[in-house]
Amino acid sequence: MTASFAIFRKNLSMVLKQLFTAAISLMMFNAGMAQQIKYVSSNNGWNPDSLGNHRAVLQFNGTGQVAKVSIPWRRNDDPAHKRIILQDGATGKKINNVSTTYADRERADISFEPVSGKGIYYAYYMPYRNEGRSNYPKGVYLQPENTADGKWLSASKSAKINTTVKQIESIDSFNSVYPMEVIATPKETAAIIASATNKSYLVFPENRLYPIKMKNRIPYRWIQKGLQNSFSDKAARGEQYSYQLGLYAVEGLQDVQVKFTDLVNYKNEKISASKTTCINTDGIDYATHPFTKTVNVEKNTVQPLWCTLDIPSTVAAGIYKGKATITSKNAAATTIDIILTITNELLTDGGISEPWKQTRLHWLNSTLAQDNTVIAPYIPLTVEGNTVGLLGRKITLGENGFPAQISTFFTPEMTGYTEQPNTLLSAPVDFTFSQPDGGKMVLISDGIYFTKKEAGTVQWTSSSNSPSLEMDVDASMEFDGFIAYKVKITALKDVALKDIAMQIPLTKTAGKYMMGLGQKGGNRPPSFSWKWDVAHKNQDGAWIGNVNAGLQYSLRDDKYVRPLNTNFYLQKPLLLPDSWGNDNQGGVNINQQDSTVLVNNYSGQRSMKKGDTLFYNFTLLITPFHPINTNFQWATRFYHSYKPIDTIKATGATVINIHHGNAINPYINYPFIEYKKMKTYIDEAHSKGLKVKIYNTVRELSNRAYETFPMRSLGHEIYSPGKGGGFSWLQEHVDSDYIAAWFVPELKDAAIVNSGMSRWHNYYVEGMNWLVQNVGIDGIYLDDVAFDRITMKRIKRVLTKDGHPGIIDLHSANQYNKNDGFNNSGNLYMEHFPYLNRLWFGEYFDYEKNDPDFFLTEVSGIPFGLMGEMLQDGGNPWRGMIYGMTNRMPWSDNADTRPIWKAWDDFGMEGTSMIGYWSDNCPVKTSNDKVLATAYTKKGNALISIASWAAADTAVHLLIDWKKLGMDPAKTTITAPEIKNFQPAKTFDASEMIPVVKNKGWLLVLKEN
Incomplete structure (x- = not known):
């Protein structure tokens, strides 16, 4: 009798607890539904640079000179010092008589003058202006202003709510805060905490389509869903699936871990627990070393735990059930039931073509191309x-x-x-x-x-x-x-x-x-x-x-x-x-x-x-790395702009470098969103005999990356800590603790600085491999480099896999300045030189004032087995040719490379031997040691480049070692072919003085008749 009564009491207690939890959830649900606002995205329906990215659409149906509304905006930012702009929906004009009587993150009570009577009005509540450089903007939010006249303001104080909120709009879907940045109110958060049996922390299973973004607040979506002890979803066979476990720490948590069981169907067929990992707690670094991370969660903060599952392609369709158990050193464990319905669909690419489903998170732990196999042209040790x-x-x-x-x-x-x-x-x-x-x-x-x-x-x-x-x-x-x-x-x-x-x-x-x-x-x-x-x-x-x-x-x-x-x-x-x-x-x-x-x-x-x-x-590093491939320099001509293929082909260029910020590669270092357009362009280029390389490097990453918030959940592993700021999107969604980087105003592409060496390099290697195999890129254009030689070797392997050319050129602005720590670009990036095909150094390299040996060591690449090109102000074409360098089409308006390319072709540069002034074997010198000469020789012909570093215009004799040159002076003519914007046509005698203008020079053809 006593035992039966004890069982009865236990069961009654459980039922009452469940009823209490249900009642709390229903109360929160009903309270939420009463305040529920429709969130929509506009199609760039207004100018965000003057009004911001968000507005409330208001409906006034009353009468009189005062409209009053309560906007339950549920904002994650602090509205205290941000302006609200009221606009008449009928005329688009700003309303001056406005008064905000109350505003916090939860709501705002606003009175305004309905100047057109009944109808639609707009409340823009995060207006800003951009200050600073256009590519490094500082989004400054406008301060509140007082524009209401005293009489109207006095009348507004007695107004009652007479206006409704139809919906809240964002400027576009990318700027939307719905649903994961619509905050729960403090009361709602307190209620859901009170409903939990374990108050140390709450676990909110979340679908991969809704990345958790906020750190200091839970989303209203979780209030609507209520506490759940299970997670259900569908996935395909062969899919690289992922899901989230959102932790809200009521008390601080130490050393959070996740343990997984096998997923089992009713036939006892299994998907092994080894197929599931939590990228927040475990991983493989860029150098293939497994590691674990200590995850501590501060009190009253949210920590997403991203779980990835490699679903075998051989698994049978059906419902599979397992468990994910969250543990902490200072709190009780919580178990979430995982219920996954595997469909009959088979994904041969793992779902990589749908990255918005976070199918590429698996790339973070990739070991692709890590074996230290020898890369051509190198030979085994x-x-x-x-x-x-x-x-x-x-x-x-x-x-x-x-x-x-x-x-x-x-x-x-x-x-x-x-x-x-x-x-x-x-x-x-x-x-x-x-x-x-x-x-x-x-x-x-x-x-x-x-x-x-x-x-x-x-x-x-x-x-x-x-x-x-x-x-x-x-x-x-x-x-x-x-x-x-x-x-x-x-x-x-x-x-x-x-x-x-x-x-x-x-x-x-x-x-x-x-x-x-x-x-x-x-x-x-x-x-x-x-x-x-x-x-x-x-x-x-x-x-x-x-x-x-x-x-x-x-x-x-x-x-x-x-x-x-x-x-x-x-x-x-x-x-x-x-x-x-x-x-x-x-x-x-x-x-x-x-x-x-x-x-x-x-x-x-x-x-x-x-x-x-x-x-x-x-x-x-023992230099040089290999001999110079001069034929590659003469035959491989880069066109560095996104233009129609036929336009580029007509210039004589052979390789197209696609920068970012255009239709086929819009977003910096994330060339995956418009890959179909990119493939179409590349296919056309290939059909017309041209190769295509794309801008893609590691240093900063576009905010358009689908994985932005999963990677933010990794702390500072992938994104560097910083003071935040920058473009408005970053401030409104990433919030804080980041470094704002390059920005493209036309595309609103705002980059965030990477932390340095991280698992993002694993992703980068996998991404490059995917682009080679699926899009057909012929190489990459690197704009400075923030990874080490381990990653560079991996990149070269995937770029050259299956016979692909894998062309890599490196651009760098001169790093010898305060912000870059007074380093030399060549010294900084030398570990990458063994895998490059060309250098492009670059902004802030002064081609006019520096000595020849500065060109030789810092710019040309020659001591390392490379050749280069010039950039700043179009370079100096006369000095450049001493090192076999030109400018790059069409980067500089004042340096058209086509005339020099034509001169190369007319002479027949392929097959020549380059013998520079730095070699004792150079067969040509001048009578002025400030006027240098480099010879490009082949049987019976030579192209002599001379360039001046003299302080003024001068004239020189050519000092020719005819024996070294292998030519008979009695049978040799010296001519200067006409080269547009470079030199006029002229014939010289070997004994006459050749005039050389300061900072300029000549290209002279020696031909044995």
């Missing part, structure tokens, strides 16, 4: 003893694991290989350990040990010891000439040191030029000194070398994080390495001693306790 061979280069390792010698085998002209090595080092690279008494601590090495010998990667280790210190070296070299060193220094006992330094002794020949560490590209200064200043300078290394032999190095530690670049360095600068920086005591000294250029990278005085460790990590 070889190991013979302690010597590693690669394309055109060799490195011999010392017993301590550091380079004992580095050699290249490129000709001075960079057109091929030589058997005679170009040695870079006059002595082995070594670490020195200086003691306070001036002595040197000697570490004895136990030898080098190779741990991997593969075609793409060779790895080795070495350990060196003294009684006080141990140095462990772990290094790897890749097929393109990149070497990464992890150097761990451990104190075996307490020790005081005057300095720990790495010395790189270069030969005088290999140390001719320098770029980096605050030094602009050009001849290396006789002596050089540099100190760390990461707060202001994006400097941690330099390139030192010659045209056919060089070395770039960068100093890092185990905490290295790639900084932001391109205007944003100061917002996320380098971290000072604990080792090399040593509280800013470290630095670099470079001095020439006889035939050696000694690069001394010191860290200064320090003490180490027994067991302390320091990481003196560094990277090396």
Whole structure:
């Protein structure tokens, strides 16, 4: 009897609790329905630049001079300091007699003069104006104003509600706040919290079509739906499906996790739990390393948990049921039933063609193209003893694991290989350990040990010891000439040191030029000194070398994080390495001693306790990467604009670069929305013999990305933290904690800065692969780069897959300025050079005032096996031709490249050998060392480019080594072909003076008759 009564009481308690919950939900539902407003999207029905993006449509059916309305706008923003503009629907005129008697996020009570009597009126409630640069606008919301006259204002105070709200409109669907940014009121939120059995947090399962956007409030949609302990949806076989679990933390939550069970149908057929993951808690980074994230949720905030499910294509149709359980270290678990109806439809692409369904979130954990396979033109690495061979280069390792010698085998002209090595080092690279008494601590090495010998990667280790210190070296070299060193220094006992330094002794020949560490590209200064200043300078290394032999190095530690670049360095600068920086005591000294250029990278005085460790990590790049492909330069001609195919073909261009901000690639770094138009354009281009490349890089991302809010749910993993602001859409929807980037006014395309290295790079690789395979792009145009060489290699692999050309050109504005941290574009992006086909440097590169060797090292790409083009102010065509560079069609109005292209074709540039002024083998010089010459030679012909850096107009003799040129002077004519806007037609005798205008030059054809 007692047991039965206990069961009865328990059941009664459960029933009463359920009735109470239902009553609360019904009460909230009815209350909500009474206030429910219709939300609609206009078709750009007004000018947002003067009225904002949102309005309430009001219906006045009363009489008199005062209309009063209560607008339940449910806004996520703070309306306190934002103007409300009333407009007469009949005339479109602004109404001056307006009074706001109450306004908060929930509602506004407004009185206004109905100037046209009964009818429609509009209340615009977020008007703004754009200030600042057009491409970096600052949306400033207008302050409230008082325009009502006193008499009307006095009469309005006694007015009663006599106007209704017909609907709330947004300027277009993209600006709509419905439904996920229509807030629940505080009362509604409190009521739904009270209805929950577990008050630590609430879970709201949500469909993928409604990304959770607000962080500090729950949407009214959840009030309408009420609390639910299950989630149901439909999906297709083979689909990359996703859904959300929205957490609202009543109390702060620590270490939130999600656990999944198998999904099982009535036949006990299963979709394994391993097919489901939560991208907020687990993932695979851009370098294939699995990781977990600690998700903490602050009190009174919302955290979306995005769950992705790979549905097997072989699964049977039917209803599958499973569970998702949310756990937290400081709260009870909550289980949500997952009910998924699998239809008979089979998606062969995983649903990728419908990205608004968040089918591409799976790309965030992609490992596509990660195997370090050798990429053409590179060849597999070889190991013979302690010597590693690669394309055109060799490195011999010392017993301590550091380079004992580095050699290249490129000709001075960079057109091929030589058997005679170009040695870079006059002595082995070594670490020195200086003691306070001036002595040197000697570490004895136990030898080098190779741990991997593969075609793409060779790895080795070495350990060196003294009684006080141990140095462990772990290094790897890749097929393109990149070497990464992890150097761990451990104190075996307490020790005081005057300095720990790495010395790189270069030969005088290999140390001719320098770029980096605050030094602009050009001849290396006789002596050089540099100190760390990461707060202001994006400097941690330099390139030192010659045209056919060089070395770039960068100093890092185990905490290295790639900084932001391109205007944003100061917002996320380098971290000072604990080792090399040593509280800013470290630095670099470079001095020439006889035939050696000694690069001394010191860290200064320090003490180490027994067991302390320091990481003196560094990277090396051996340059050049490959010979120059001059034929590619002459035959591959970029047209950098979206124009009709026939128009472009008529110019002689062979490759079309499609920027963003146009009909087929409208949104920056998100070329997926108009891909059908893009494919149609590319198909036509291919049919007419042209290739098409598109703008797509990583640095900032359009707000049009379907995945914007799922990625925002990842915290700062993909989007960088910042002060917010910028274009109105960002302020109204992203809200805060971001950096506003490039903006295209015509398309209202507002970008957000990426954080640096993240899973977005996995998405980027997958996206590029999809564009190659499905749209047919022939390559990409990179506008600066915010990813590292790992991602670049992956990109090159997918772009060249299945025989696709995979052309990549890199544009950069000159990074040597305050906002970019005074780095050199060439030095900053050198790790990407092995995979580029051309450089385009760029805005703020001064082609008039800089020395020739600045062109050679910073602009031309020649010391790295590349060639380039000019941009700023159309470039200098005479100086450019010294390096084989032109401008790019049709980017500059004052530099039409077609006449020079015609001159190339008339001469027959393909098949020529380029022998520049920098080579001792150049067969032509001038009598003025400020007027330089480069020869483009082939049997019986030569095209000589001369250009002046002289301070004034001058005249020069050609100094021709006819034997080197391989031509008979008695049979050779020298003519200047007419080239529009470049030079008039003229014939010269070999002995006569050639006039050269300041900053200009000639293209001279030498032909043996």
